Amino acid sequence: MRQMLLILWVFGLFACNQQTDNTIVLQNRIDSLEIKLANTYKPGFGDFMGTIQAHHSKLWFAGQNKNWELADFEVHEIMETIEAIQKFQTEREESKIIDMINPPLDSIDNAIEQKNSTLFKSSYILLTNTCNNCHEATNLGFNIVKIPDSSPFSNQDFRPIK
Numbered sequence: 001m002r003q004m005l006l007i008l009w010v011f012g013l014f015a016c017n018q019q020t021d022n023t024i025v026l027q028n029r030i031d032s033l034e035i036k037l038a039n040t041y042k043p044g045f046g047d048f049m050g051t052i053q054a055h056h057s058k059l060w061f062a063g064q065n066k067n068w069e070l071a072d073f074e075v076h077e078i079m080e081t082i083e084a085i086q087k088f089q090t091e092r093e094e095s096k097i098i099d100m101i102n103p104p105l106d107s108i109d110n111a112i113e114q115k116n117s118t119l120f121k122s123s124y125i126l127l128t129n130t131c132n133n134c135h136e137a138t139n140l141g142f143n144i145v146k147i148p149d150s151s152p153f154s155n156q157d158f159r160p161i162k
Contacts, residue, residue, distance in 0.1 A: 045092050048085045052078055056127070057148045058156070059108070063120045067160040071112045071120070079105055094138045104130045 055077045062070035082098060082105075089095045104127035111119035124147070131145040151158065 042088050043084070045085070045089050045094060048081055048089065051081050053145070054152075055081070056131070056145065057152060058158070060124060060148050061151050061153075061158040063108075063112070063117070063124060065158040065160065066115070066117060067158055068112050068115050069160065070158065072109075075105060075108050075112060094134065094140075097134060097137055100134055101127070101130055 055074045059071055059074035059078070062068075062074055082101060085092075085095055085098055104123060107123035108120065108127060111117075111123050128145050128147060132141075135141050135143045135145070
């Protein structure tokens with residue numbers, strides 16, 4: 001009986017040691033993955049704003065040319081970028097109030113669905129003013145957004161396909 005207990009005790013110690021080794025290996029893998037995750041590229045807030053600025057401009061020219069399909073694409077690109085900001089830039093003060101842009105985007109989306117140029121223009125002005133209000137609220141009032149005068153995208157035709 002003593003031999004049996006001794007054998008079980010030895011196997012028990014071996015099993016505990018095995019468990020500890022597995023725990024160490026798993027913890028090392030977790031630590032390695034956490035380091036990789038911390039060093040993964042995350043777009044900066046300015047990168048997201050530059051993307052919005054490009055789509056803001058394209059949205060204007062699509063709407064002015066009554067290219068409602070392109071306008072719909074551009075407004076949804078802005079919406080997706082806002083969602084990305086809320087996902088990847090949660091620590092930024094700007095992210096905490098960026099929801100203020102949703103009502104003007106919804107209004108533009110509605111104007112596009114109706115193919116209503118007058119509503120599109122007023123909604124676009126509201127969107128532009130809301131961008132500037134957000135900039136003011138976050139001490140970035142020096143960054144003024146306006147309705148574009150000319151397209152910076154000379155390689156894109158904003159007219160609808162006939």
